[in-house]
Amino acid sequence: MAQVAMRESPGRSFMPAAFRNAGADALCMVAVLLLAALIIFLFGGAAMQRVVTYAAIMLTAVLGLQIFSGNSGIVSFGHAAFAGLGAYATGILTMPAALQRTALRDLPQFLAGYELSFFAALAMVLVLAIVIGLLTGTPLLRLTGSSASIATLAMLIIVYTLLVAGREITRGSQPFYGVPREVGLWTAVGIASVALVAARLFRETAFGLATRAAANDERGAAAVGVDQRTARLAAWVVGTVAAMAAGAMMAQFLGAFSPRDFYFDFGFTLLAMLIVGGMNSSLGAFTGVVVTIAVIEIVRRFEGGGEMFGLHLPVLFGLTQGVLAIAMILVIWRRPTGLFGERELNLLRRPGGRAIPASAQPPLHVEHDRLAADHLSRRYAGVVAVDDVTLAFDTDSITGIIGPNGAGKTTLLNMLAGDVEPSAGTVSIGGAVRAASAFRFARSGVARTFQNIRVFPAMTVLENVVVAARQVEPDLGQAEAAAMRELSRMGLEKSADQPAARLAYGQRRRLEVARALALKPRFLLLDEPAAGMNAVETAELVSILSAVRTERRIGVVLIEHDMRLVMNLCERIVVIDHGRVIADGTPAEVQNNPAVIAAYLGSRTARAKTASETTANETA
Template identity: 50%
Template sequence: MAASTHAARAARDLRGAAFLVAPLALVAIATAAAGDPAWTQTVVNFFVALTAVVGIGIYVGNAGIVSFGHTCFMALGGYLSAILTVAPNFKAGNLPGLPAFLAVVELPLPLSLAFVVLGVGLVAGLTGMVIARLDGAAASIATLGLLVIVYNVLIGAREITRGSQAFYGIPITVGVWTAFAAAAVAIVLARVFRGSSIGLELRATREDEPAAGAVGVRAVPRRWSSWLLSAMVAAVAGALYAHFLGVITPKAFYFHLTFALLAMLIVGGMASVSGAVAGAVLVTVLIEALRRLEEGFAIGSLAVPPVFGLTVVGLGLAILLVMYRRPQGLLGFAEIEELVAPAASPHVAPGPLPRVEAAGALVAEGIGRSFGGLRAVDGVDLRLATGEIVGLIGPNGAGKSTLLGLISGVLRPDAGRVTLDGVDATDWPAWRMARRGLGRTFQNIRLFRNLSVHENVEVAARRSGLDAGPLLAQFGLDALAHRPAGTLAYGPQRRLEIARAVALAPRFLLLDEPAAGMNETESDALLDDLRRLRDETGIGLLVIDHDLRLIMRLCDRVVVLDRGQVIAEGPPAVVQKDPAVIEAYLGRAHRPTEPNSEG
């Protein structure tokens, strides 16, 4: 994957989609050939559900946020398409509240679907402005609220929707081929989105939002785009339901459907499109089987009475089983072609590292920050020029990591200012600092654990326009490129984190305890690597570490922090002899190295 161009990526995603669409096409052909009504009914139902599930997965899978709300977009799609396609004389009698222009139209399905995509897209775009700002459980609950709001509005607006009564007479125009086509389009869209830069960045925020911010990724706009696209696909699925059944009610798009669709998504694995497809197949089979049981049946002379709600119990137990045994779903994070034919990690020649062209400096002037009554950082001046290596040391609790947070935009200073190449950057959030040339690593390694090693670097490399492959080789990670980052050993994880930061082509790089947990040999290797990095790229490096042996040999200049203030600064040899430093830092521990990390 040396040339990760747009075309190559699209080709890869389309090939992956083909893996999924091909067997579905066979099912469609077989169904059309057989022409059995009951079977056709089941298959069309499956394709429509599949379209919905794949659509929902575009948001849920990539953002990692469970949505209960997408069924409401199906409802809106279904009702909108119904209103657009039924005959005007039906509307005159049943839907007196319709605006005049809607009362007279009678559109064919394809045109109606276009309006469904636009209309529901508008609603999704607006609601997404709220929901994309939320994460985790808060977002999930907000989507649930949205579902209940839409349900109540559909029931309340009875002059337009017939309220809780059935909306019947919808033209039944959806058969096997239309439903299959919708599912195929949904799968292709979902695969292309997943592999796109937006999809990759969104998956990075799913794995670790602060780390994504550190490579310039803003979560909110990414979540918004996936919300919009997934709502549009769900809306089409809802419209197809309406034109397949001919009759809809608000209740048809409420909890039962939500439950079934989420079960499909979860059982297969919500993080991949293949998982959504696999889940839709399995759960459809389960529902069909349970539905027969639910109606009551006889074993010989023994009649088993109908059991109410058996499908809900069955789906509930299926969800529980998956949660207990394999919470990431049957397929986990992988797409089907990655499981069937795993890509080899070809040897790639190490490429040149990005070079810093113009000199500049990252400067903090008098910055400070309090937490409650504690002045964690108090009036610190710090200057890091391109091409130099500055060490930042100090006893535990001296404020080193807080200082790093203030400089990198994760924390906002309450005093002083930060400038980046002379531009005031005090109020810049982390993602903007990253985009303007500041890379960083974290004290507790923060990788995108369920993304591959290659993808971890790719997130940053796509922003800077670098090629991820040769860069990985440069860091000796090319052989591991397709492994999930979370499965790497400790040393390679540290290296990967640095590689990811370098892939951003930064002008300045902040390393928070890169040598933590390393033995002497490893720390020597790190020293060589960092020195070479500086020499070859001209990046300005700020290194926090407790390994004084490393700091003193590596750095051009050392800054010593104690109780939030700079107590010494200068060349390593000078700082090492400073009485204030010895008292504050070295004097406390009689060992020259203090291996523990800051709590």
């Protein structure tokens, strides 16, 4: 985003840059779709108009799949089932009553005799889609990754089985006929245009950002307040609505259909279209449908046999699906992210350009608060990582946690951040005891960074920080402005529009800190923030953290092995060894503590002794 939303006057702001950019992209794709439809309408025959109508219907279904799978990273087979449910619901609601009495003699009374227009039926189908999306998504999305994908496949099989078994409603495996054919070129193109706009804008909403962040790194997303289940459920419901809308159009486009029309072949075609174009963007869905429909139309001319280049071709059943499979394999081999990659058009974005920060925000002062660990312990099988630790950290203070490798420092920090559940003891924020939940701790004012950097590599630098800012700011415009302030603080504003994957190691460290600060935390937990940085970068980090503490009066708790950083920055130092606190005091007190000297020098002496014994043995 070349420019972030800036406040024009109190109570009024420009449209967020992300939405401006997404809107421009969507309008461009809609313009191409409408232009193609107009050309076909004016110069193409009935057969070509039918092909474009079918393509628009498939585009709506593929966009429904992209809204969920493209943002969540979970491949779904269930959207084919939703299209089938939309088709049967529309067929029942729009079928003439007289024909319904003969074709569906045993139809339950509460479903009979509606005879609605297509758009009236579509409205009812969309409401039904929201209900079905919530009912299926709530239990299904408790799973993640391949488990969730397998669950969607099971759902496809279940829906197919129910459609075949429900003969009184669906006519079973027999064709469901008699549906009015009211969906033509402009109806299909109009609904597909709405789906295009919805899919492109969804990426930039709070739900879209959160879903993409969780797909990149679940722990990292939780640490900035993302409730991944809620975010994925939103994407699932919106995708369900689009898929059932496509099914509703398909019903009145075909006029007659059966459960097999919405089973494996249909689901495979949807996935092939999305993978060929690029799963992670609406542009990929759009171009994937165009390319795949062109391939299908060409291949179908030879599927029934005939002459080609003087050769007689036999009838080849399944040739279309076979060619689609080969095309999908070739694309995955040569371009794993699809023909058009994983990014959108971004017409209003200037990659690498200097982002203009919003007007400065008055210093944020946090009221006095306390983060406390009470008799905290954590055991892994027979290993005690943290053993009965009781500590309290106040705002407007900087505390360093040090200790030998394996002392339990990171485990303690993970429990303080809600990322790990204690085996015993409690963690409280402001006096309120919190059950372990990383995203709830983040929303309660505890931000953190990780020992192993957890940025969102497929998202831009600005989007990485906006995900966090969106949890505390009232709208996207203010979240963008807050994110730019933190990026400017960390010297990353020029990289705002670059994918985070392109940043150097030290820049990623600073990005993670900027993302944590965007949460406006009361406590900032840093796990080895200077690891991998050179002396200049470390000095800059010390300066930034000191300024943040002065400006916001927040509590900073950091784990660090760089003793110079710890001694220069921290007012209090806690030393942990074998999971227990062995010292707690000022830097001077800790430096002269016999237990600390023994913990550090003892381990070094043991290593030196082992090394000398090994050398002596080799000499002998």
